[in-house]
Amino acid sequence: MLELELLKEISRSSPSKIVLVVIDGLGGLPDPGTGKTELETARLPNLDALTAGGICGLADPIAPGITPGSGPGHLGLFGYDPVDGNIGRGALEAVGIDVELKAGDVAARGNFCTVDDKGIIADRRAGRISNAKCAELSKLLDGMTIDGVKVLVYPVREHRFVAIFRGEGLADAITDSDPSQTGVAPLDIKALSPRAAKLAGVAGKFVAKAKEVLAKHHPANMVLLRGFARRPHIPSMQEIYKLDPVAIAVYPMYRGLARLVGMKIAQTGTTLEDEFATLKENYGRHDFLFLHIKWTDSAGEDGDFSRKVKVLEEIDAALPLLTGLKPDVLVITGDHSTPAVLKGHSWHPVPVLLCGPYCRPDAVKRFSEPAFLAGGLGRIYSRQIMPLAMANALKLTKFGA
């Protein structure tokens, strides 16, 4: 597998433009009734036409059989090792609400929970309090300074929040307070290395303080923390690829992931049309544009086969807004498959289509999983897509003389 160091050495800036369209949860499985996948069922004249002129294949986000979360799924698409560069739970939660993690910060996933008068956990989710309640209680806990460490608390939704510990000398190797079960007391937070003693102490004090502050807010009268993690150390896309990248995404998780690799974030609206309009506005200002489309994944997660088909058809209908810009290289793929029949992410390889004047087109004419089996890209890893896009945009120099 190609090292980022090598890519860094041979990447060069140039005026050519790459557009990466990520259709979340793109790949699917056949509907038992028809024997056809979501893609095979949909009418996709524009995607089919692009396929006829491009080169396609199937990409494994991590490795055959491994189902990725959104974090590793996108890291792979941006050209990083999705396992080495994996983002800890707490950091991913912060990324997911598009909160900036500074170098040295440690983030934890938090739950508001219910404890009884003996301190035993009765409900790990405090009856799933409302988003408004979550915001109100997060505000009560936000902004403490403990032993010189600032603790920032951001609501996520329902019982979920993010706690960020900001200060000098914080190592993240500490245990969870969340026992992941009811009927027991929250666990003491312990350092797993001497260097992490400071954070373990601060986190323990924060939990004790939170218990005091929340005492009268039953059912949300306690907190549980887990997945303490720093921001992963990832070189930026500017550094590796010499690109000036921008991200267009309606959902905060994907803006957060894009920010993590150094992309600028474009303001956009809430619809597919908004996203394509934002792409057009930003087209002149960037040489790499990442467009994230969420609704295919949402439909797949809901097990709604026909809604996923409909979203695919809507994307197809909107595509001329993008192809009209005539990007030098256009890549259309997904971060993972989300087959409606599985109602969740899956391990199945994801269709990937690359269009550009030097792509060496294959004979495939239909945008679907079975058709892409005969594609010229063959079976690749998602992290190999970026080098291919860069090469096709003539942004990579020769390696070795």
Next chain:
Amino acid sequence: MLELELLKEISRSSPSKIVLVVIDGLGGLPDPGTGKTELETARLPNLDALTAGGICGLADPIAPGITPGSGPGHLGLFGYDPVDGNIGRGALEAVGIDVELKAGDVAARGNFCTVDDKGIIADRRAGRISNAKCAELSKLLDGMTIDGVKVLVYPVREHRFVAIFRGEGLADAITDSDPSQTGVAPLDIKALSPRAAKLAGVAGKFVAKAKEVLAKHHPANMVLLRGFARRPHIPSMQEIYKLDPVAIAVYPMYRGLARLVGMKIAQTGTTLEDEFATLKENYGRHDFLFLHIKWTDSAGEDGDFSRKVKVLEEIDAALPLLTGLKPDVLVITGDHSTPAVLKGHSWHPVPVLLCGPYCRPDAVKRFSEPAFLAGGLGRIYSRQIMPLAMANALKLTKFGA
């Protein structure tokens, strides 16, 4: 990816013979007018017949998207890691004129250049002096001994030469004197590590001495050195594969690369017919024969689509000279693609065909990039070809009991 240590363990010598034909720059891209690649355009009855009986596929020289130079391209074909084993610029220049680099030697690429009376570089190539002039001036600089280090100077062509520093304790981590631009003075050569101080001193003195010697030879009145590099540490093909290999190549670069991995070099002429005749002469004496054919790459580099087609047809017509020898395993591939439309090396995977009685033939009948997509080898890395050739020649024992 298979490690050389493992291959070394399971390789055994046997009388079976492997012929590896490298058609330089073999893969291409469609001509925009016809939609057909060079291979699809050419009439190749002999290659097609071999394809019908063999197993084929497409090989990435380094990794998807990465365009290799000739050095890494061939290292991969000989079964080595083309990135780990990468050859520094100076060493490759020496290899390229087929000069032997001993262990411990450091080689640099040199330019004769023009400096004005203030020592500022006016022309980095000294007006591209003639090959004869280059030879004459190289002779003036050749053979100095500086601080116990012998400096050997070999002409390459026009303004280019190779300087080889031969002596005890030379580390190659020193900076270039070539600033790669005009309008400035040559740079001082500096050691990048304490161990390299000796070579930095010697190289600096050599440059100063060269300036004196060349003073009256305007426009070639100064030298620029860059890419100081030792011969890479690569185990030989004898050591790994227990082969007795020979190389047949018209161009010195490929003889040099072959020598680097331990091949003997056969004397040959300047034409394709000469090369095939040399192959026949040497056939009885070696169990591995590497035949390099350059002219496909030259035509591709010149952007001459129809000349590349013609060269392919000439190779095809000459093939019976080779197949008549009935090698146990015949591999026909390239070191990289050189599409005429790109006028240079490219990242596209290279067709690879393997013929032998135990190859498990596929259904492909045409020797071309799109046809090979359906080949039985699938998509592999170039460095995986040697183990396949060895296996098909029954030269690899079982791994593990």
